Amino acid sequence: MAETHLAKAIDIIKKATEEDTAKNYVEALRLYEHGCQYFLHAIKWMRFADETQGERQRDSIRERVRGYLDRAEKIKAYLDEQQTNARKPVKASGNGNSKDSDSDGEDAQTKKLQESVSKAIVVEKPNVSWNDIAGLEGAKTALKEAVIMPIRFPHLFTGLR
Missing domain, CATH: 1.20.58.80 (Phosphotransferase system, lactose/cellobiose-type IIA subunit)
Structure with a gap:
């Protein structure tokens, strides 16, 4: 892409x-x-x-x-x-x-x-990691699933979902 x-x-x-x-x-x-x-x-x-x-x-x-x-x-x-x-x-x-x-x-x-x-x-x-963000585990997990994983593993997110 x-x-x-x-x-x-x-x-x-x-x-x-x-x-x-x-x-x-x-x-x-x-x-x-x-x-x-x-x-x-x-x-x-x-x-x-x-x-x-x-x-x-x-x-x-x-x-x-x-x-x-x-x-x-x-x-x-x-x-x-x-x-x-x-x-x-x-x-x-x-x-x-x-x-x-x-x-x-x-x-x-x-x-x-x-x-x-x-x-x-x-x-x-920016020099910020996930550990720098206190709490909000559900929000961090949702962001990882919605944004980071499709970028890192695009082959897993092809076709209809």
């Missing part, structure tokens, strides 16, 4: 850079955000025999995602500036009010997506 997400993320980012180079910034922004989501899914599902090597690779991917998100932020700022400059004459004439409200809705959704992706990136690995 991680390999497919990683391959899909790479393809999407390639398309994003092509659109970016072609100055099709709206499409590039969408593709950068979409590609970063796939990279984060790939990180989540990666498995390694050597955990040290795995952490290095995950950190490398996180760095690339930060770079892509930085570029997406620059594109977003540029597009916002272009929209602001384009809106000034439109507001003076009173035309295009529905267009302005649609783009504001898209801006809010894009900003919300960027914030959620930024929050999903874990910069450092």
Whole structure:
């Protein structure tokens, strides 16, 4: 699963850079955000025999995602500036009010997506173990069964359950 997400993320980012180079910034922004989501899914599902090597690779991917998100932020700022400059004459004439409200809705959704992706990136690995959590044995067991076991043993959680 991680390999497919990683391959899909790479393809999407390639398309994003092509659109970016072609100055099709709206499409590039969408593709950068979409590609970063796939990279984060790939990180989540990666498995390694050597955990040290795995952490290095995950950190490398996180760095690339930060770079892509930085570029997406620059594109977003540029597009916002272009929209602001384009809106000034439109507001003076009173035309295009529905267009302005649609783009504001898209801006809010894009900003919300960027914030959620930024929050999903874990910069450092927390040093917390199950023993650090006092009590709540039932909750810890439920979390292990619902989250950790499917990640560690995906072959046991295939098909209809």
